Amino acid sequence: MNTTPALPIKAIAFDAYGTIFDVHSIAKLADRHFPGRGAELAALWRVKQIDYTRLRSMSGRYEPFSKITSDALVHSARALGLALGDDHAVALMRQYDHLGVFDDAARALHVLRNLHVPLAILSNGDPPMLEAIVSNNRLDGVFASLLSVDSVGIFKTAPEAYALGPKAFGCAAAEILFVSSNCWDACGAAWYGYTTFWINRAGLPIEELGVVPAGTGRTMDEVLAFVEPRLIAPAA
Amino acid sequence: MNTTPALPIKAIAFDAYGTIFDVHSIAKLADRHFPGRGAELAALWRVKQIDYTRLRSMSGRYEPFSKITSDALVHSARALGLALGDDHAVALMRQYDHLGVFDDAARALHVLRNLHVPLAILSNGDPPMLEAIVSNNRLDGVFASLLSVDSVGIFKTAPEAYALGPKAFGCAAAEILFVSSNCWDACGAAWYGYTTFWINRAGLPIEELGVVPAGTGRTMDEVLAFVEPRLIAPAA
Numbered sequence: 001m002n003t004t005p006a007l008p009i010k011a012i013a014f015d016a017y018g019t020i021f022d023v024h025s026i027a028k029l030a031d032r033h034f035p036g037r038g039a040e041l042a043a044l045w046r047v048k049q050i051d052y053t054r055l056r057s058m059s060g061r062y063e064p065f066s067k068i069t070s071d072a073l074v075h076s077a078r079a080l081g082l083a084l085g086d087d088h089a090v091a092l093m094r095q096y097d098h099l100g101v102f103d104d105a106a107r108a109l110h111v112l113r114n115l116h117v118p119l120a121i122l123s124n125g126d127p128p129m130l131e132a133i134v135s136n137n138r139l140d141g142v143f144a145s146l147l148s149v150d151s152v153g154i155f156k157t158a159p160e161a162y163a164l165g166p167k168a169f170g171c172a173a174a175e176i177l178f179v180s181s182n183c184w185d186a187c188g189a190a191w192y193g194y195t196t197f198w199i200n201r202a203g204l205p206i207e208e209l210g211v212v213p214a215g216t217g218r219t220m221d222e223v224l225a226f227v228e229p230r231l232i233a234p235a236a
Numbered sequence: 237m238n239t240t241p242a243l244p245i246k247a248i249a250f251d252a253y254g255t256i257f258d259v260h261s262i263a264k265l266a267d268r269h270f271p272g273r274g275a276e277l278a279a280l281w282r283v284k285q286i287d288y289t290r291l292r293s294m295s296g297r298y299e300p301f302s303k304i305t306s307d308a309l310v311h312s313a314r315a316l317g318l319a320l321g322d323d324h325a326v327a328l329m330r331q332y333d334h335l336g337v338f339d340d341a342a343r344a345l346h347v348l349r350n351l352h353v354p355l356a357i358l359s360n361g362d363p364p365m366l367e368a369i370v371s372n373n374r375l376d377g378v379f380a381s382l383l384s385v386d387s388v389g390i391f392k393t394a395p396e397a398y399a400l401g402p403k404a405f406g407c408a409a410a411e412i413l414f415v416s417s418n419c420w421d422a423c424g425a426a427w428y429g430y431t432t433f434w435i436n437r438a439g440l441p442i443e444e445l446g447v448v449p450a451g452t453g454r455t456m457d458e459v460l461a462f463v464e465p466r467l468i469a470p471a472a
Binding site for chain 1: 283287288290291292293294295296297299307308310311314315391392393394395420423424427428440441442443444445446
């Protein structure tokens with residue numbers, strides 16, 4: 001009987017925002033500034049942020065994620081007719097450095113560290129953003145690398161961005177598990193050649209991109225269940 | 237006194253969907269299939285359609301716009317919990333070939349043809365889609381070229397897509413007026429080097445991309461007002 005042997009996983013690269021770090025507090029803070037409109041502002045802000053990464057990538061007009069995120073906030077507030085003062089903007093942008101870690105992500109990172117699996121973050125965030133959020137969550141030393149697309153000047157899903165993982169770990173993309181809560185990100189990484197896991201926190205249908213993540217689950221607990229049997233290379 | 241002379245415009249390239257052709261009937265048809273949910277489905281469908289053009293472009297995974305549009309419809313219906321039968325899908329996709337022309341666009345095309353300005357469509361749509369919609373609206377002969385990104389295998393805002401205009405017209409991008417109802421499209425074309433006009437049909441704020449269209453207005457009438465004084469090269 002033919003069964004596909006589990007691929008050995010030598011390292012894990014995580015998306016940051018929404019995957020390890022809970023962005024929910026942004027909508028809460030936005031709602032304190034704009035009562036009753038916070039969820040709407042946070043949702044449009046996120047859409048515009050991602051739009052701008054893609055437009056700038058396609059047009060070769062890279063700017064760091066912090067700049068793009070700030071631009072997206074300005075546009076979103078204007079589109080919703082919200083008067084965004086400098087104090088609001090600064091507070092909302094600062095919140096990006098103070099997002100908390102999902103409980104399931106904290107548990108999984110603890111387990112994986114004890115298993116001595118090399119871990120990295122591979123994010124659109126620029127280095128100051130990634131360093132701040134990791135430090136503010138006392139995760140220093142957890143990740144072997146904080147891989148920012150800033151070093152290649154183009155955002156995910158560009159191949160140059162995903163190439164950072166194999167380069168940092170010194171192994172093939174297929175030997176790295178790439179974990180993201182964004183289905184498009186898991187699909188982009190799968191196109192690139194990673195073994196991928198989509199944490200479908202929001203219970204969404206899969207993107208219709210003609211590619212499927214190797215694993216899917218609702219939390220990081222299911223990442224652990226997926227990765228543990230794959231950590232040892234199967235017998236030949 | 238220094239004044240910037242108006243650039244001479246030698247040709248005009250138009251975006252298709254939402255710019256010349258009115259996509260509103262898609263939401264109406266969707267609402268016949270899914271009463272009370274049509275606007276929501278049409279809006280998400282559009283978002284996903286554009287998302288997929290960008291993801292596939294960034295990852296080098298081009299598929300024709302008709303395929304992407306169909307994929308986006310499947311995902312959107314699923315995300316909204318709508319049971320999309322084959323008959324619904326076929327009818328909604330067919331509607332793309334039967335969109336009407338905005339009244340202001342019809343007037344402007346008539347005037348511009350009488351002025352003997354070379355006109356083109358420069359669209360993400362694939363050639364069969366563009367040929368069908370032009371033919372169904374009896375616009376055969378109006379456009380010197382139907383420029384589809386399909387010939388370069390990457391969607392707007394990639395430079396390869398915008399390069400089709402200067403190549404077809406045999407003049408510099410700055411001598412071509414690129415007209416779109418999508419601000420991101422006008423911005424992408426401006427980055428490329430076109431003289432650009434954003435028809436802001438929906439009254440949205442400008443995208444915060446660090447670039448500004450040369451002209452902005454609510455309808456194609458304002459495109460005419462913008463272009464007519466620029467059709468003759470200014471005295472040296």
